Amino acid sequence: MAERVFSVLGLFETPDALLAAVPRLKAKALGRLEAYTPYPVHGLEEAMGLRRSPLGGMVMVMGVLGTLTALLFQYWMNAVDYPLVTGGKDPSSWQAFVPIMFEVTVLFATFTAGLGMLLLLNKLPAFWHPFLDSEASKVATRDRFALAVEAEAGLLDAAAVSAALKAAGAASVETIPEPASARLVSINALLGLAAAGAAACVLAGAFMYWGIKLFPTLPPMSHMLAQPRLDAQMPSRFFRDSRGMRTPAEGAVARGGLPYPFDKDDQARGLANPLPRTEEVLRLGKKVFSNNCLICHGPLADGNPILTAAYGGKPANLQSKKFLDYPEGEIYHTIMRGKNAMPRLGDGFTEDERWAVIHYLRALQRAQHAKDSDL
Amino acid sequence: MRIEDYASPEELKRLGTVFMTVLVGLCVVALFEFIVVPSLRIANRPPSGADIPQQGATGWLDPTEYPAVRGYVVPPVDPKTVLTASPELVQRGQELYAKNCVQCHGPDGLGDGASALTMDPRPRNFSQAAGWKNGSGLVGIFKTLAGGIPGGGMAAFDFIRAKDRMALAHFVQSKAMFQRPPEDAAALAALAKTFASAGEVVSNKIPVSLAMKKLVEEYSAPKPLVFSGVTARVVTDPERAAVWLRNSTAWRGGPKALAEAVMAQAPGNGFAVESAGLSPAEWGSLFSEVRRTF
Numbered sequence: 001m002a003e004r005v006f007s008v009l010g011l012f013e014t015p016d017a018l019l020a021a022v023p024r025l026k027a028k029a030l031g032r033l034e035a036y037t038p039y040p041v042h043g044l045e046e047a048m049g050l051r052r053s054p055l056g057g058m059v060m061v062m063g064v065l066g067t068l069t070a071l072l073f074q075y076w077m078n079a080v081d082y083p084l085v086t087g088g089k090d091p092s093s094w095q096a097f098v099p100i101m102f103e104v105t106v107l108f109a110t111f112t113a114g115l116g117m118l119l120l121l122n123k124l125p126a127f128w129h130p131f132l133d134s135e136a137s138k139v140a141t142r143d144r145f146a147l148a149v150e151a152e153a154g155l156l157d158a159a160a161v162s163a164a165l166k167a168a169g170a171a172s173v174e175t176i177p178e179p180a181s182a183r184l185v186s187i188n189a190l191l192g193l194a195a196a197g198a199a200a201c202v203l204a205g206a207f208m209y210w211g212i213k214l215f216p217t218l219p220p221m222s223h224m225l226a227q228p229r230l231d232a233q234m235p236s237r238f239f240r241d242s243r244g245m246r247t248p249a250e251g252a253v254a255r256g257g258l259p260y261p262f263d264k265d266d267q268a269r270g271l272a273n274p275l276p277r278t279e280e281v282l283r284l285g286k287k288v289f290s291n292n293c294l295i296c297h298g299p300l301a302d303g304n305p306i307l308t309a310a311y312g313g314k315p316a317n318l319q320s321k322k323f324l325d326y327p328e329g330e331i332y333h334t335i336m337r338g339k340n341a342m343p344r345l346g347d348g349f350t351e352d353e354r355w356a357v358i359h360y361l362r363a364l365q366r367a368q369h370a371k372d373s374d375l
Numbered sequence: 376m377r378i379e380d381y382a383s384p385e386e387l388k389r390l391g392t393v394f395m396t397v398l399v400g401l402c403v404v405a406l407f408e409f410i411v412v413p414s415l416r417i418a419n420r421p422p423s424g425a426d427i428p429q430q431g432a433t434g435w436l437d438p439t440e441y442p443a444v445r446g447y448v449v450p451p452v453d454p455k456t457v458l459t460a461s462p463e464l465v466q467r468g469q470e471l472y473a474k475n476c477v478q479c480h481g482p483d484g485l486g487d488g489a490s491a492l493t494m495d496p497r498p499r500n501f502s503q504a505a506g507w508k509n510g511s512g513l514v515g516i517f518k519t520l521a522g523g524i525p526g527g528g529m530a531a532f533d534f535i536r537a538k539d540r541m542a543l544a545h546f547v548q549s550k551a552m553f554q555r556p557p558e559d560a561a562a563l564a565a566l567a568k569t570f571a572s573a574g575e576v577v578s579n580k581i582p583v584s585l586a587m588k589k590l591v592e593e594y595s596a597p598k599p600l601v602f603s604g605v606t607a608r609v610v611t612d613p614e615r616a617a618v619w620l621r622n623s624t625a626w627r628g629g630p631k632a633l634a635e636a637v638m639a640q641a642p643g644n645g646f647a648v649e650s651a652g653l654s655p656a657e658w659g660s661l662f663s664e665v666r667r668t669f
């Protein structure tokens with residue numbers, strides 16, 4: 001069986017000779033024309049009758065798609081899935097999305113331009129191409145200009161094409177046979193490659209997993225607790241008195257608040273509760289009590305908490321008669337200034353929380369000293 | 376560049392099998408993830424509006440949700456069993472002392488417990504004769520235990536039964552290292568009489584949530600403040616100010632008392648901090664305005 005011909009190549013000395021030959025070969029319509037030149041030759045596209053590249057349109061479409069993707073992505077995440085207010089703005093304010101939208105537009109557009117040109121339009125890489133085995137390829141990348149007539153549907157009259165090329169001014173003509181096999185890689189090699197990739201992933205995952213398990217505190221993956229930062233009660237090496245917690249400047253007052261003026265509890269007796277005794281207030285009081293007072297005074301404020309068993313502490317029993325008719329102002333004073341072994345806690349709470357917890361304390365006292373009608 | 380150029384039919388078949396297996400696997404996963412599991416979850420979801428039991432809501436493990444208990448009266452104590460010290464009483468007193476008193480008064484009653492350092496005035500030293508606000512006699516100690524020292528650090532221990540309090544008093548007396556003055560016979564007799572005559576009342580107990588409900592029910596919002604003149608200028612939160620004016624008794628003495636009481640709590644009481652700049656005459660008119668409502 002005669003060797004099938006892939007293409008016939010004619011080599012030309014100058015680009016002008018190539019340009020002159022193209023229309024003559026084209027007129028004969030012997031096969032598909034392909035030109036190989038060491039540099040872009042002006043006028044060759046028009047002579048070859050190549051269509052305008054669709055790359056611009058593809059880049060446009062993908063760029064717009066990128067913009068929309070980024071917009072929807074951020075909108076869904078910031079305004080729908082996990083609404084997060086930053087800087088006091090509406091979660092769906094689009095102005096904040098613009099940088100990412102720009103970035104993703106550029107990403108989509110550049111990848112479309114680069115990969116679309118190489119893979120889709122130019123069908124590169126094509127190492128299987130028979131031209132790479134030809135003699136002409138050695139000079140067509142330097143100083144010769146090759147024009148190939150390729151077989152269409154496997155049919156090519158090699159002799160007629162050679163004659164036509166010679167007539168058109170080709171310096172030499174080369175016939176390139178159809179390659180015996182177009183295969184570059186076997187399917188087994190592809191499957192092996194995929195298996196190797198999967199094995200590499202598993203290996204890397206296992207490595208990271210056991211690495212973190214065995215060396216959990218290796219820098220930079222040290223404990224989150226260990227941070228070069230000054231926590232509460234930690235000594236500072238910067239300040240001369242080595243106190244990490246700085247007291248505010250003398251006379252500093254929190255916005256909207258006045259300093260608590262009293263030092264003796266009988267001065268505070270006149271303070272009165274400004275909060276209405278509603279369900280919300282009692283609920284707030286319960287929360288504050290449970291989070292702050294319960295650990296010492298016990299869940300029923302009877303001075304019988306967990307602490308007593310553990311440390312032998314004896315906090316006040318707020319259900320005793322002394323506290324049942326204790327003025328609310330003095331309870332407030334105790335929160336603000338502490339009493340006996342109780343530390344001053346007032347700075348940790350808002351005004352409302354302090355008065356709400358007093359309301360809740362009254363509810364606890366009522367629960368332990370209920371009227372007959374309550375039963 | 377056709378697929379046939381790369382793979383033989385058998386190889387294509389194998390490739391197809393691999394693809395189909397992966398595809399079917401994905402379909403099975405997708406079926407479970409998107410259809411089976413969500414529908415099971417929806418099917419097992421409790422009906423909306425139903426009372427979903429939560430810890431604490433129904434009383435388990437929540438110490439504030441105990442059943443309501445009616446109060447009762449502890450039978451009177453026979454005075455003879457408690458008025459004179461006995462080894463059993465002192466022993467009982469020592470047990471109670473370790474639980475309730477050691478923290479401040481110290482293991483030997485020297486007023487040097489762990490909390491004593493921070494206290495002013497310091498806890499009583501039972502070995503010394505000095506101090507003793509209610510006297511070092513049995514009656515005085517019993518009174519201190521029952522009512523505490525108002526204005527001082529001593530808390531009231533009335534939640535300890537009278538008999539046990541007497542045991543504590545005997546134990547405290549046993550720590551004395553001084554010549555105690557003789558007991559006041561008349562006061563002792565009066566104490567004996569109260570022991571014999573009346574028992575102690577133990578209060579009713581209701582769950583805290585019920586107590587909260589009762590308190591909210593019994594509460595009525597105060598009359599709203601009528602705005603006119605100075606009131607409109609200095610009141611920033613009328614509702615808060617109304618509640619505060621009704622709860623507070625300190626301001627009722629006159630314009631000067633009102634000024635002091637308002638400024639002690641502004642702005643927490645609904646009055647503007649700027650009200651500090653009011654003149655005495657303006658305080659006077661403010662006083663008459665709020666006096667009309669409260």
